[in-house]
Amino acid sequence: MIIGIPCEVETDEYRVAITPAGVRELAGTGHRVLIQKGAGEGSKLADDAYVGQGGVIVDTTEELFDQADLIVKVKDPSLEEVGLLSERQMIFSFLHLAPQPDLAARLMESGATCIAYETVELDDGSLPLLTPMSEIAGRMAAQVGAYFLEKMNGGRGILLGGVAGVSPAKVVVLGAGIVGSNAAKIAAGMLANVVVLDKNLEHLRSLHSYISGRLTTVMSTVLAIEEHVSTADLVIGAVLVPGARAPKLITREMISGMTPNSVIVDVSIDQGGMAETSRMTTHSVPTYVIDDVIHYCVGNIPGAVPITSTFALTNSTLPYIVEIANQGIDQAVQENSALASGINIKEGKITNKAVAEAVGKSYYPLSSVIPFRLSPGSEFGISGAVF
Ligand SMILES: NC(=O)c1ccc[n+]([C@@H]2O[C@H](COP(=O)([O-])OP(=O)(O)OC[C@H]3O[C@@H](n4cnc5c(N)ncnc54)[C@H](O)[C@@H]3O)[C@@H](O)[C@H]2O)c1
Incomplete structure (x- = not known):
């Protein structure tokens, strides 16, 4: 051939x-x-x-x-x-x-x-050719989120891990699959206050048992998403329904209720994005702002x-x-x-x-x-x- x-x-x-x-x-x-x-x-x-x-x-x-x-x-x-x-x-x-x-x-x-x-999907539902790129994109999501939270990059000016006597940033990860668990582990490793939401209890359970005590897992419901997104410094979008468009878990209304100069890293953008306000960006111009919320929606994060x-x-x-x-x-x-x-x-x-x-x-x-x-x-x- x-x-x-x-x-x-x-x-x-x-x-x-x-x-x-x-x-x-x-x-x-x-x-x-x-x-x-x-x-x-x-x-x-x-x-x-x-x-x-x-x-x-x-x-x-x-x-x-x-x-x-x-x-x-x-x-x-x-x-x-x-x-x-x-x-x-x-x-x-x-x-x-x-x-x-x-x-x-x-x-x-x-x-x-x-x-x-x-x-390409194995019998256990895993996606062997997406997985390595999701591992990389998840890990990078936490680091680019930290970068854009810096004041001179447009962010709130908060350090992900805080310091003794000062609270860390709150990182909310939507999706506890490959992207989400990798993002959560890196953010937790940077000492942020991490909350992970998913509707798959098994995915939450395995993340919880792996990194018990260093992050919070929450069943994904509209109410839970509303509550956690409204108080987040950094939101990482990591949901997937294989083959389908990403579910729109964050509405325009939720965006307008977010803390000014907070950041969304929507990794799910390659399947259309999990926020109503998400649109594809590039590494050259990776972000745009809607309602004072920085959106990072690069479609080929591992390309960096x-x-x-x-x-x-x-x-x-x-x-x-x-x-x-x-x-x-x-x-x-x-x-x-x-x-x-x-x-x-x-x-x-x-x-x-x-x-x-x-x-x-x-x-x-x-x-x-x-x-x-x-x-x-x-x-x-x-x-x-x-x-
Ligand atoms: N932008 C990039 O460069 C880049 C790179 C790699 C992967 N991705 C994308 O990231 C996304 C996630 O990939 P993955 O490998 O982590 O997928 P995954 O299948 O491992 O995880 C997806 C998770 O989303 C959860 N989920 C689905 N619908 C949900 C809902 N309504 N509420 C809460 N949770 C829900 C699933 O239960 C699952 O745990 C995909 O769209 C993938 O293509 C993007």
Whole structure:
């Protein structure tokens, strides 16, 4: 198979979708790996390092898309990139289609098979390709929140951990999954007063038992959110319903009731954001202010630490890339239900239920576009994907 790794085009995105070690694994089993010139530069991975492991450098995006059977990216493709895709191709990338109906429609028109990192889901409900980026984004959420609470950065001028005799800042984390638990642990480590809300009691329980006594866990209800957000210095948005738009847990009214110069870091922005006032920002201009509340809504937070995140991402994606390359997608999904749940679009049809609902299109079970060897009754209980 010919695998193409383009340069990332999103503003301030320094990650790349494969490392030289990954190229070695693929090239060593007979695949041809094309790397766009300079694709690894942001992660300090030189073209020569890829060539040394069997990669082939191509000059342009057009050349790469023209030749590759499988395009592997980090961030969702631009509309220009989608214009280069055709029905013979596959794209394996973060897609975040729920808040992007236009992108979904264009990908459907392309006819390409579109596999989203963020909906690859294991039987226990965990999301193995989102997890490493969520760990990084969660940890960074606490540190960027602390930064924007500083006076000269527009914040209230409060130190997250306080000092002896002076109260620490209050950090409210909405969501106790991977982003939320990582954000909470770092904020608690910085000695802030941390409150974590989730509607999943098991997630609250495991966070509580891990870090007992250093944070408070609260069942998420509208009343509890209202109470805690109104007294927060920093709110971190970390909720997710896989494939779907993020639930709007913070209303415009709650924002206007927040403490002036407090901060919201809405990590859930890639799925549309958990506050009614959230809109996507970039690392170049990461914040804006509504009702005196600083909003930080960067959609590619891990892009700021590519030396960590390129390696963390590719550690997780490589086994799936190898499987797709060795077997082809139709064969690979027969035995790998996690990969099957990653397919969002095939033959112009949306095959993930949550994505279809979010973008207002018809949903087609994956079994209607890929003949499964298993009987149709054997549904893998994966949210959003029924076979
Ligand atoms: N902006 C970025 O750069 C970036 C990077 C990584 C991840 N993310 C995003 O962060 C979000 C969280 O990811 P994750 O890996 O932590 O997901 P996760 O599935 O591990 O956790 C999500 C949590 O949200 C909770 N939740 C869902 N609906 C809720 C509700 N109505 N009230 C309270 N809690 C609710 C779930 O119970 C779960 O514990 C996702 O949208 C993900 O795409 C963004």
